[in-house]
Every structure is written in C-alpha cells, then in structure tokens.
Amino acid sequence: MAVSYNHKEIEQKWRKNWEKNPVNVDDGKKPKYYCLDMFPYPSGNGLHVGHWRGYVISDVWSRYKMLNGYYLIHPMGWDAFGLPAENYAIKMGVHPKKSTAENVSNIKKQINEISAIYDWDMEVNTTDPEFYKWTQWIFVKMFKAGLAYEKQMPINWCPSCKTGLANEEVVNGCCERCGAQVTKKDLKQWMLKITKYADRLLEDLDKLEWPEKVKKMQTDWIGRSYGAEVEFRVDGKDESITVYTTRPDTLYGATFMVLAPEHEMAKFLATPEKLAEVENYIYKASMKSSVDRLQDKEKTGVFTGSYAINPLNNEKVPIWLSDYVLADYGTGAIMCVPAHDDRDFEFAKKFDIPIIQVIAKDGKEIENMTEAYTDASGTMINSGDWNGMESAVLKKEAPIMIEKMGFGRKTVNYKLRDWVFSRQRYWGEPIPIVHCEKCGAVPVPEEELPLLLPEVDSYQPTGTGESPLADIEDWVNTTCPCCGAPAKRETNTMPQWAGSSWYFLRYVDSKNSDELVSKEKASKYLPVDMYIGGVEHAVLHLLYSRFYTKFLHDIGVVEFDEPFTKLFNQGMVCGRDKETGAATKMSKSLGNIVSPDDIVRDYGCDSLRLYELFIGPPELDSIWDDRGIDGIYRFINRFWKLAMDNKDKDIKPTEETERIRHKLIMDITKRLEAFSLNTVVSGFMEYNNKMYEIANKQGGIDRELIETMTILLAPFTPHAASEIWEQYGHEGSIFNEGWPKYDESKTVENSVELAVQINGKTKGTIKVSVDAAKDDVIAAAKDSIADKLTGNVIKEIYVPGRIVNIVMK
RNA sequence: GCCGGUGUGGCGGAAUUGGCAGACGCACAUGACUCAAAAUCAUGCGGAGCAAUCCGUGCCGGUUCGAGUCCGGCCACCGGCACCA
Numbered sequence: 001m002a003v004s005y006n007h008k009e010i011e012q013k014w015r016k017n018w019e020k021n022p023v024n025v026d027d028g029k030k031p032k033y034y035c036l037d038m039f040p041y042p043s044g045n046g047l048h049v050g051h052w053r054g055y056v057i058s059d060v061w062s063r064y065k066m067l068n069g070y071y072l073i074h075p076m077g078w079d080a081f082g083l084p085a086e087n088y089a090i091k092m093g094v095h096p097k098k099s100t101a102e103n104v105s106n107i108k109k110q111i112n113e114i115s116a117i118y119d120w121d122m123e124v125n126t127t128d129p130e131f132y133k134w135t136q137w138i139f140v141k142m143f144k145a146g147l148a149y150e151k152q153m154p155i156n157w158c159p160s161c162k163t164g165l166a167n168e169e170v171v172n173g174c175c176e177r178c179g180a181q182v183t184k185k186d187l188k189q190w191m192l193k194i195t196k197y198a199d200r201l202l203e204d205l206d207k208l209e210w211p212e213k214v215k216k217m218q219t220d221w222i223g224r225s226y227g228a229e230v231e232f233r234v235d236g237k238d239e240s241i242t243v244y245t246t247r248p249d250t251l252y253g254a255t256f257m258v259l260a261p262e263h264e265m266a267k268f269l270a271t272p273e274k275l276a277e278v279e280n281y282i283y284k285a286s287m288k289s290s291v292d293r294l295q296d297k298e299k300t301g302v303f304t305g306s307y308a309i310n311p312l313n314n315e316k317v318p319i320w321l322s323d324y325v326l327a328d329y330g331t332g333a334i335m336c337v338p339a340h341d342d343r344d345f346e347f348a349k350k351f352d353i354p355i356i357q358v359i360a361k362d363g364k365e366i367e368n369m370t371e372a373y374t375d376a377s378g379t380m381i382n383s384g385d386w387n388g389m390e391s392a393v394l395k396k397e398a399p400i401m402i403e404k405m406g407f408g409r410k411t412v413n414y415k416l417r418d419w420v421f422s423r424q425r426y427w428g429e430p431i432p433i434v435h436c437e438k439c440g441a442v443p444v445p446e447e448e449l450p451l452l453l454p455e456v457d458s459y460q461p462t463g464t465g466e467s468p469l470a471d472i473e474d475w476v477n478t479t480c481p482c483c484g485a486p487a488k489r490e491t492n493t494m495p496q497w498a499g500s501s502w503y504f505l506r507y508v509d510s511k512n513s514d515e516l517v518s519k520e521k522a523s524k525y526l527p528v529d530m531y532i533g534g535v536e537h538a539v540l541h542l543l544y545s546r547f548y549t550k551f552l553h554d555i556g557v558v559e560f561d562e563p564f565t566k567l568f569n570q571g572m573v574c575g576r577d578k579e580t581g582a583a584t585k586m587s588k589s590l591g592n593i594v595s596p597d598d599i600v601r602d603y604g605c606d607s608l609r610l611y612e613l614f615i616g617p618p619e620l621d622s623i624w625d626d627r628g629i630d631g632i633y634r635f636i637n638r639f640w641k642l643a644m645d646n647k648d649k650d651i652k653p654t655e656e657t658e659r660i661r662h663k664l665i666m667d668i669t670k671r672l673e674a675f676s677l678n679t680v681v682s683g684f685m686e687y688n689n690k691m692y693e694i695a696n697k698q699g700g701i702d703r704e705l706i707e708t709m710t711i712l713l714a715p716f717t718p719h720a721a722s723e724i725w726e727q728y729g730h731e732g733s734i735f736n737e738g739w740p741k742y743d744e745s746k747t748v749e750n751s752v753e754l755a756v757q758i759n760g761k762t763k764g765t766i767k768v769s770v771d772a773a774k775d776d777v778i779a780a781a782k783d784s785i786a787d788k789l790t791g792n793v794i795k796e797i798y799v800p801g802r803i804v805n806i807v808m809k
Numbered sequence: 810g811c812c813g814g815u816g817u818g819g820c821g822g823a824a825u826u827g828g829c830a831g832a833c834g835c836a837c838a839u840g841a842c843u844c845a846a847a848a849u850c851a852u853g854c855g856g857a858g859c860a861a862u863c864c865g866u867g868c869c870g871g872u873u874c875g876a877g878u879c880c881g882g883c884c885a886c887c888g889g890c891a892c893c894a
Binding site for chain 2: 172212213216217220221223225227243244245246247258299322323324325326328329330334335336337341342343344346413414415535538539583614615616617620621622623625627628629630631632634635637667670678679681682683684685686689753754755756757759760761762764765794795796797799801802803805806807
C-alpha cells in the first residue's frame with residue numbers, strides 16, 4: 001500500500017528543514033539574480049489570494065533561477081509610512097506605530113505560509129529610523145543639488161485625507177487613495193524638480209524590458225511636445241504676451257488669443273468697461289474644482305477688451321480669457337487658430353470670431369467649414385511669404401524662422417509637473433529642513449540624521465494645511481544649524497512614495513549605518529533583474545523610483561541609472577459577483593474576499609501555489625473559483641502515488657520513456673522561459689497522465705523519469721518535491737540538483753501522425769515515419785481516404801509533421 | 810474623443826504563430842468499488858442529426874490548398890489618458 005500524501009506533515013517538516021539548512025547561499029562564485037516583489041503596505045486586512053499571486057509568481061521564478069545556479073536576492077519589506085497605514089490607524093483608534101507593527105507581524109506570518117524563499121535578513125521597513133535616515137539624506141542631497149525647492153501655489157488637496165497630493169495621485173479628479181473629489185488649496189509646498197529629468201526618464205525607457213503598456217503610460221505622462229514660443233505685443237501697451245504652440249506653421253491663421261483665468265496678465269488686460277466682467281469670470285473659475293473644469297465641455301470665456309498684434313501680419317487679434325487654457329502648462333496663454341484646432345474652432349463659433357484657413361485641404365479652401373482641419377498636411381494658403389510651403393515641413397522650420405525674426409523661439413514642453421512633496425500628515429518622514437529668518441531654509445546637517453518623528457498624542461490631520469507636527473512646540477522650535485539663531489522646523493512630512501522610491505537599493509546592505517548602500521554591495525548585487533507587481537504603479541512608484549535612481553546615479557551612490565531591468569505586471573485575481581456572476585475586484589465591502597488560510601489548511605500550500613498559477617495567464621486578470629483547486633490537489637496526489645508506487649521497482653528506461661523525459665524537460669523549460677506559467681502546470685498534468693498510461697502498459701515507470709519530473713516540480717511544489725526526493729534516497733536538497741538539461745534531438749519520434757485533408761477539411765489521419773518520402777506519404781494519405789476521392793485531384797500539399805491536403809475539384 | 814487590451818464549450822482556459830479548434834482542469838453524466846455515501850478508478854462530454862454528414866473561435870467581407878491566427882470594415886466589454894494648445 002502506498003503511503004498517502006499528507007500535506008500538513010510534509011509541509012511542516014520541510015519548512016522547518018529549510019529554516020535550519022538554507023539552500024540559497026552566496027558562495028562568491030555564483031552569478032546573482034535579483035528578483036523583487038513590490039513590497040506591501042501593512043494594512044490590517046491581511047492578504048488575500050490576489051496578493052499571493054504575485055508572490056507565488058516571483059517565488060517560482062526565483063527558485064527556477066536558483067536551480068539554474070544563481071545566488072538569489074529575494075527580499076521582502078514593508079512600505080509602512082503613509083496614508084493607508086495612517087488612515088487605518090485613525091479608523092481603529094490606535095497609534096500608527098503600534099498598528100503598523102501588529103500588521104507587519106500578521107502579514108509576515110501569512111507570507112511565510114506560502115514558503116516563499118525570502119531572505120529575511122535583508123528585511124527593511126520604511127518607518128525604521130535607520131531606514132528613513134537615508135530617505136531624509138536623499139532629500140538633503142536633492143536640496144543641495146537644487147532639486148528640492150519651496151513654492152507657494154495652488155495644489156491638489158484631498159479634503160478627506162486632509163493633505164496635498166502630487167499630480168500622479170489624482171485620478172480622474174479624485175484622490176488616488178480614498179476617492180474623494182480633489183480640490184485646490186494655496187499652500188507653500190516642497191517640490192522635487194522631477195521635470196529636470198524628463199528627457200532622461202523618457203529616453204531611457206528604450207533600454208528597459210518592460211511591458212509596452214507601462215512604457216506607453218510613462219511616455220504619455222511625461223508628454224513631451226516640440227513647438228515654439230511666440231511673443232505677441234499688446235496693442236497700445238508696452239507689454240507682450242508669450243504663447244506656446246506646437247503648430248507655429250498656422251501662425252497666419254491666429255485670429256484670437258486666450259489666456260488662462262489665472263494668468264498674471266489677466267486682470268491687467270481688462271479695459272475699464274470690461275473689468276467687472278473679467279473679475280467675475282476669474283472669480284468663478286477659481287471656485288470651480290478640477291472635476292467641474294474637466295466635465296464642463298461647453299466652452300466659456302470673456303473678452304478682455306484688449307488686443308494683441310499678430311507679429312507676422314500685424315493684424316489685431318482680441319485677447320480672451322477662458323478656463324480651457326491651463327495656467328500651469330506652457331505659458332498659460334495660447335494663440336488660437338480656429339481653422340486648424342478643434343477647441344479653438346468651437347470657441348470661435350460660439351463667440352463669433354473670424355476663422356481663417358491657412359492650410360489647403362485637398363488643395364482647396366474649405367467652403368462653409370463645419371469642423372477644424374487638424375491634419376498637418378497640405379499647402380499653406382492665406383499665409384503671406386509662407387504661401388505654397390508644405391505645412392508638415394513648415395511645422396518644423398517655423399520655430400527657427402520665428403527665432404530669426406526675433407519674436408519667439410523653438411521650445412519643448414512637458415505634461416510632467418514637478419512633484420508636490422509635502423504632506424500635511426503625521427505618519428511620514430519629517431522633512432529635514434529648518435526655517436531661519438536670516439538664512440532661509442537650511443537642511444538639517446547630514447550627521448544629525450535621522451531627524452526622528454516625534455511622539456504625539458494627537459496625530460489626526462488638522463485640515464488647516466498645517467501638519468499635526470506644527471502643534472509640538474518643543475519640537476518645532478529649534479536653532480538654525482547655520483547661524484545658531486532661533487528657528488523653526490519644517491512640519492510637513494514626506495509622501496508615502498519617498499521610502500518606496502529607493503528601498504530596493506537598501507535590501508542588499510540593510511544594516512549599513514555609514515552609507516545608504518556600500519559601493520561594493522551595490523555593484524555586486526544591484527540593480528533589480530526582475531520586478532514583479534501590479535500595474536497600478538505605472539506612473540507613480542515606477543516613475544518616482546526611476547527618478548530617484550537617476551539622481552543617486554548622478555551623485556555617485558550607484559553606477560546604474562535604471563533600477564528595474566525587467567518588469568512583470570501580474571493580473572488581478574477577481575472574485576465573482578454572487579448575483580451577476582461578473583468578475584469583480586476582491587474587496588471587503590463586496591464580501592468576495594478569498595482568504596488563503598483555509599486553503600492552505602485543507603489542501604496545502606503546494607496546491608495553493610500551483611492553483612494560483614493554473615488559474616490563467618499570469619499577466620491577465622482571472623477569476624477565483626474555489627472548486628478548481630480540487631483538480632490541482634488530485635494532480636499532486638496522483639503524482640505522489642505514482643512516485644511512491646514505483647520507488648522500489650527496478651524499471652529500466654526505454655527509448656520511449658527517454659524521449660518523453662527529454663520532451664518533458666523541453667516543454668516545461670520553454671514554457672517557463674516564456675513566462676507561460678499556467679501552461680507549465682497543465683503540462684505537468686499532461687505528462688503525469690502520460691506516465692500513468694505507460695506505467696499501466698509496462699507495469700511501472702523508471703525512476704529516471706520520476707526524478708526528472710520531481711526536480712522540474714520543485715520550484716512549484718517545493719515541499720512535495722523535496723519529500724519525494726528524500727524518499728528516493730537523496731540526501732542533499734533538491735534545489736542543489738541543477739535544472740535538468742534536455743537534448744532536442746532526443747525528443748523526436750520516428751513516426752508521426754498526419755492529418756489527411758480534402759480541400760482543407762480533415763477526413764482522417766495516417767501514421768508515417770518521419771523520414772518518409774513525400775510521394776510515399778501522399779500515396780499513403782490518398783490510400784487512407786480512397787473512397788472519398790471522387791473528383792479530379794488538382795493539387796497535393798504535404799507539410800511534414802503536420803498535414804496532407806488533397807485539393808479536389 | 811484618443812491610445813492600449815480582450816472576445817474560443819456550462820465555466821477557467823489551450824492551440825509549437827497559417828496546418829487535426831477545444832489540450833489541461835472544473836462542473837456534469839454513466840459505470841466499477843461500497844450495504845450506502847465520500848474518496849478513488851474507468852468512460853463520455855461544442856451544437857444539430859439514428860447516421861453518413863453539416864455547422865461552429867464577437868459580426869461582415871477578403872487573401873490562401875488551408876484562417877482562432879494574416880488583411881479591410883464594424884460591434885461589445887475592460888483598462889489608461891483626456892480642453893496639455
């Protein structure tokens with residue numbers, strides 16, 4: 001009688017064993033492989049099967065690399081500062097420090113349940129002073145490099161989280177975290193000059209092996225465009241207004257100009273009789289939230305009463321204000337060419353402004369224009385000296401011509417804005433700056449870092465635009481590090497993204513108190529080879545991390561300037577809506593969360609690991625179905641039984657089983673390399689079924705084949721594989737065996753089955769030897785369907801190994 | 810509106826990239842074992858038809874000996890961006 005597979009006992013045994021005898025050891029000779037998971041924030045809800053999908057994928061990939069002879073960097077840590085952790089703490093009425101520590105220990109316990117091969121010696125926690133010392137250090141370095149600066153400006157404000165937000169944190173006008181509608185608030189803020197890196201952030205995307213989707217999202221977010229700034233004199237005044245345009249070729253068609261209501265010249269341009277109307281419009285615009293402004297598709301505007309002079313033809317063009325022009329992009333002012341821009345066209349129609357076509361469509365001027373002609377293709381018309389030129393050519397040359405004529409210049413613009421870095425919240429790294437009346441903003445000396453987050457009684461956000469830290473007088477009041485005079489500390493904290501922008505560097509040298517990371521360890525273990533996580537960070541964490549890494553490269557901390565060579569985004573695991581059956585995101589409020597704990601208890605961690613992969617292609621979202629795991633459990637049991645039944649039989653490999661063995665290795669390896677993890681699992685099942693067939697036929701199966709299959713399974717079901725390995729009499733860890741090699745020439749069968757078709761429709765099959773001559777194959781094929789060959793054969797097609805097709809009339 | 814992605818049985822999904830559509834698994838059905846059930850094993854399982862056969866990969870058309878796969882035109886759903894001049 002075979003011993004039945006007892007997952008509980010086996011998994012416990014091996015987990016203990018691995019603790020005592022780690023297999024992933026740096027012997028100084030092995031090449032390194034750094035496989036990283038996006039670290040979680042320790043929320044109180046714990047993990048569900050969706051979180052585990054990413055962790056299983058990375059663990060399987062890591063163990064596969066380990067079997068291929070790499071020393072693995074596979075760490076885990078905690079993104080514990082920031083809004084999620086703090087909001088949770090406030091909701092539960094406990095101090096974030098305490099709740100965070102509790103949640104960390106819970107989730108760590110849960111993570112250990114999948115037996116992921118994390119190196120806990122490397123563990124980091126962003127709220128640990130020894131960690132955030134370096135988060136602050138980077139800020140000081142940025143300040144010294146002129147990349148961190150203070151600015152008073154209206155910023156995105158979440159009224160629910162009671163803090164300012166970065167552009168990246170506003171999704172459809174709502175807070176990325178809590179979903180509340182974002183408003184504007186005028187605040188003095190610390191900003192990081194990420195825009196200085198815009199070109200490098202854009203261009204270096206080319207060197208990354210990242211999903212095209214993510215690269216595209218970053219490209220769009222950076223939003224580089226080429227164009228020109230053009231100066232328009234204001235009629236009758238000694239002033240000029242500069243506009244930004246990507247279509248300088250259409251300058252002759254500019255019939256009006258629009259300024260953002262927030263433009264500094266807006267009020268100044270209003271003529272006395274227009275002043276009241278203009279002030280009213282500016283006031284109304286300032287009251288609109290960004291959401292309203294997005295949703296009001298109908299154009300509004302007000303004429304200032306002033307005119308600008310088109311520098312090319314000296315025509316007077318009216319200057320309007322409208323909220324469809326954004327104050328913080330370009331120059332906050334645009335020239336409007338209604339004939340060739342949809343928005344300008346709509347505006348001109350509404351306010352009855354002349355429309356002058358300057359690019360011919362199909363060689364002609366359009367009669368009764370009903371929509372703007374926005375293609376930059378056609379010949380210039382109504383354009384003075386430029387008439388007859390091709391617009392596409394002119395588009396490129398106009399900026400240079402304008403520059404020569406002295407009223408403008410060639411420019412580049414970006415959608416990317418500088419990063420609003422201050423948060424008016426308690427649970428974050430204090431910004432290490434002291435404000436001195438004489439010396440201004442002075443950084444805390446590097447040797448005094450970390451600047452500890454003080455203990456407070458009330459850590460609730462104030463909502464006033466002040467951080468809760470502002471109330472702690474003995475902390476706020478200090479002396480200037482520069483001149484020693486009384487001074488005040490900066491009371492805002494850093495955003496959650498601060499720690500996560502560089503944590504991956506710290507893992508490899510997490511206990512270093514002198515350096516962020518030592519040169520030696522950085523060059524030995526970094527950068528990250530494979531980064532695995534959800535796609536939701538495409539323009540947040542992933543953009544910020546690239547920026548930080550480039551900065552740290554520039555100041556000589558690391559040698560590379562891109563943090564993550566490869567990126568893999570796993571799909572979400574969805575629950576099913578109980579009524580509609582539709583796939584929905586797993587969430588507590590929908591009550592469709594599947595906890596991994598019960599599954600581990602009933603089926604074992606090996607089963608759960610395998611099922612997380614089997615559920616569907618790893619990069620796509622998939623739907624969790626509890627029943628599906630039965631099939632996985634049956635598979636592991638069946639293979640277990642096969643292995644045990646044949647352990648002591650002395651069956652010799654045959655030509656057939658050797659061929660199957662090589663093919664097995666080849667199939668699994670190729671699918672694994674292609675990251676097709678769901679078909680790796682189905683492949684295991686197929687081969688398991690095949691082995692049963694052969695065992696039934698020849699009374700057993702050789703241990704060669706069983707052992708090969710066991711090693712291949714090791715990254716997937718490490719416990720069961722280790723136990724089988726031991727039962728087969730091996731002493732060392734299965735993970736020291738090396739990934740099995742295959743010989744492709746040994747995988748080919750000497751006879752193949754071909755489909756026989758008539759006019760492309762399959763009528764039957766024949767078996768022929770692989771090296772059979774074409775004529776013989778066709779003859780055999782015809783023979784097999786002789787009764788169906790009723791017409792004139794006009795063509796015979798033979799694709800070796802695949803089909804024979806007889807074309808008949 | 811623009812840019813991506815997806816569409817294949819009752820369900821999750823395969824298909825070596827133009828070559829036997831539905832691998833593998835779930836669910837279901839029948840049988841074996843059992844007093845019985847569970848577990849396990851065996852068989853079946855896209856639709857229509859007694860059958861031969863016909864139809865079938867979101868829809869319409871094309872290329873080809875042959876199309877889930879390529880081309881043209883649509884439709885639906887899911888993401889991302891969205892007055893960026």
